[in-house]
Amino acid sequence: MEKRLETDLGARLKAARTAAVGAWQSYLARRRERMAHRELFYRHTGTVRTLHWVNALCLLVMLMSGLQIFNAHPALYWGQFSNFDHPFIALVGEEDNSGRVVKGVTQIGHWRFNTTGVLGASNEQGQLTARGFPAWATLPGPQWLAMGRLWHFFFAWIFVINGLAFAAYALIRRHAQRDLFPTRTDIRHLGHEIAQHIRLRFPKGEAAKRYNALQKIAYFTVIFVLGPLVVLTGLTMSPTMDSVFPGLLWVFGGRQSARTIHFLCAFSFLGFFIIHIVMVVLSGTWNNLRSMITGWYAIEPDEEETSHG
Amino acid sequence: MADNGTRRGFLGAAAAGAGTLFLSGCQGLSETQWFPKVLDSAEGLTKRIQRLFAGSWSMAPEYSKADLSPVFKANGTLNPGTTMYNMAASNDFRDWKIPVTGLVAHPVTLSLDDLRAFPSRTQITRHDCVEGWSCIGEWTGAPLRLILDKAHALPNARYVVFYCADPMSDNGDYYYESLDLVEACHPQTILAYEMNGAPLTIPHGAPVRLRCERQLGYKHAKYVERIELVESFAHIAGGKGGYWEDQGYTWWAGI
Numbered sequence: 024m025e026k027r028l029e030t031d032l033g034a035r036l037k038a039a040r041t042a043a044v045g046a047w048q049s050y051l052a053r054r055r056e057r058m059a060h061r062e063l064f065y066r067h068t069g070t071v072r073t074l075h076w077v078n079a080l081c082l083l084v085m086l087m088s089g090l091q092i093f094n095a096h097p098a099l100y101w102g103q104f105s106n107f108d109h110p111f112i113a114l115v116g117e118e119d120n121s122g123r124v125v126k127g128v129t130q131i132g133h134w135r136f137n138t139t140g141v142l143g144a145s146n147e148q149g150q151l152t153a154r155g156f157p158a159w160a161t162l163p164g165p166q167w168l169a170m171g172r173l174w175h176f177f178f179a180w181i182f183v184i185n186g187l188a189f190a191a192y193a194l195i196r197r198h199a200q201r202d203l204f205p206t207r208t209d210i211r212h213l214g215h216e217i218a219q220h221i222r223l224r225f226p227k228g229e230a231a232k233r234y235n236a237l238q239k240i241a242y243f244t245v246i247f248v249l250g251p252l253v254v255l256t257g258l259t260m261s262p263t264m265d266s267v268f269p270g271l272l273w274v275f276g277g278r279q280s281a282r283t284i285h286f287l288c289a290f291s292f293l294g295f296f297i298i299h300i301v302m303v304v305l306s307g308t309w310n311n312l313r314s315m316i317t318g319w320y321a322i323e324p325d326e327e328e329t330s331h332g
Numbered sequence: 333m334a335d336n337g338t339r340r341g342f343l344g345a346a347a348a349g350a351g352t353l354f355l356s357g358c359q360g361l362s363e364t365q366w367f368p369k370v371l372d373s374a375e376g377l378t379k380r381i382q383r384l385f386a387g388s389w390s391m392a393p394e395y396s397k398a399d400l401s402p403v404f405k406a407n408g409t410l411n412p413g414t415t416m417y418n419m420a421a422s423n424d425f426r427d428w429k430i431p432v433t434g435l436v437a438h439p440v441t442l443s444l445d446d447l448r449a450f451p452s453r454t455q456i457t458r459h460d461c462v463e464g465w466s467c468i469g470e471w472t473g474a475p476l477r478l479i480l481d482k483a484h485a486l487p488n489a490r491y492v493v494f495y496c497a498d499p500m501s502d503n504g505d506y507y508y509e510s511l512d513l514v515e516a517c518h519p520q521t522i523l524a525y526e527m528n529g530a531p532l533t534i535p536h537g538a539p540v541r542l543r544c545e546r547q548l549g550y551k552h553a554k555y556v557e558r559i560e561l562v563e564s565f566a567h568i569a570g571g572k573g574g575y576w577e578d579q580g581y582t583w584w585a586g587i
Contacts, residue, residue, distance in 0.1 A: 084358075087358075095463040095464060096461070096464040096465050100465075103395070103399060103458060103466065103468060104399070104401045104458065104466045104467050105401075105465040105466055105467065106401075106402075107403060107405065107465075108403075159355065162355075163358060163362045164355065164359055167362070168462065168581075169579060169580035169582075170362050170368065170580065172462075172581070173368055173371040173372055173582070174358075174362075174371060176374050176375070176582075176587065177370070177371040177372075177373070179374075180377060180378075258587075260460070260587070261382070261586060262392060262460050262545065262547060262548060262587075263382045263385075263386050263390075263546045263547070263586030263587060264382065264385070264386075264586075265392065265458075266386055266390040266391055266392045266545075266546045267382075267385040267386050267390045269393045272393060278458060278466050279465075279466055282464060304343065308343065
């Protein structure tokens with residue numbers, strides 16, 4: 024009796040093992056087949072990957088803590104001082120006669136938009152409160168300027184050191200010259216590439232190994248224009264730095280102009296970030312993520328290239 | 333396509349989840365005892381680097397009368413409103429006296445006339461509030477450096493503490509601020525008694541306020557009624573060197 028049970032169990036285990044091995048082998052076969060048709064390409068070095076993710080964290084923290092700081096006085100001006108009656112942009116919480124906040128208004132020059140719930144007035148602990156940006160967009164959530172400043176200026180140092188490290192690395196190892204600076208050929212192909220992007224057709228084969236003109240222009244602008252600009256306009260807001268480099272005030276047209284440009288830079292970063300994420304998803308989420316985590320990017324063969332070749 | 337749909341749905345949900353986790357994580361960290369201290373470690377670095385560039389000599393930009401703000405916003409306390417202050421105000425601050433004490437060889441007490449007797453400095457400068465706005469105003473006052481020279485600071489004096497007449501709560505805490513000697517002896521650091529060519533008004537800190545033009549607005553103590561030189565401010569009020577510093581703002585207000 025016991026003997027029979029044992030063989031029974033043994034047979035079942037054996038069958039299960041055979042099935043598992045079979046499944047594993049067919050998985051491997053399919054994987055081999057897939058792998059045979061694609062090429063893994065080492066796209067990002069460890070240094071670039073590390074700097075990329077540190078930068079991503081910095082930008083996220085700095086954007087959100089920056090909105091917290093902005094909320095302390097949610098209005099932007101042009102020039103040396105704040106002309107309180109004529110802001111360039113203002114997020115206003117309007118009150119009724121009893122002093123209760125009832126409406127959030129976004130003012131841009133002479134235009135006024137009702138943005139209740141998001142800009143000007145939004146919910147804080149279940150109550151409509153006058154605040155520039157809503158609690159879900161600021162760090163920390165509730166109005167807390169001192170804490171927002173601590174986050175902002177701590178991560179500002181990391182952002183600057185990280186950015187300088189990248190610039191040094193990219194220039195010395197010629198990553199910038201080879202991969203990031205747009206060339207004349209890139210500019211010539213720009214029209215064609217815009218058309219391809221609009222049709223959501225992304226480069227395959229050899230062409231996928233290097234950045235296309237749109238990528239180069241985007242990365243170059245963000246890294247070498249927007250990055251320095253956001254740091255310099257930030258420094259222009261510092262009264263101590265203004266005493267050392269009064270030229271900054273001249274360049275940006277005053278401390279309040281610098282604050283406005285700083286804000287526009289932040290939203291340009293946000294715009295870049297949104298397009299960046301959309302492109303990552305459209306051109307292969309996991310492949311892109313893998314290449315920025317492990318360095319390896321899979322390249323699908325270009326059908327046209329192989330058939331013609 | 334359906335597969336793509338679920339995948340996008342999953343990605344969206346994952347992003348939303350990560351976002352919520354990130355937000356609550358940051359909020360939690362902000363409320364710990366230790367994490368704000370980590371963040372505040374950047375303050376020392378910022379101070380050191382800014383001082384390296386600015387030293388004791390760099391001058392805050394000065395403007396012309398054409399640049400004056402049409403309306404200079406008064407912030408913080410707009411009127412101390414205490415019995416003592418009201419009495420002093422009703423008497424045009426004729427009896428206002430500012431003792432300079434602490435680590436000094438010759439303690440002095442300065443009346444407004446004494447302050448006006450010092451060679452005055454007039455400067456049109458930009459006032460930068462920590463909230464983000466700026467106003468340009470003209471200030472006239474006595475350079476703090478001359479006052480410290482007169483009182484003769486002792487070698488172990490490191491900070492100048494300004495005690496103010498405006499109460500900040502019902503618990504007996506008053507506004508106060510502090511500068512180190514580099515900032516206190518800067519040529520543009522003055523005890524101002526005039527603004528835009530007229531005696532200081534009550535909303536702007538009558539009769540005497542501090543101007544330290546390389547620092548943010550909260551350093552510019554209004555209603556100054558006593559000055560003390562100290563080696564450390566750890567024993568004063570919350571121990572952070574100023575009213576707003578005790579509420580979590582950085583002592584270094586250069587940025």
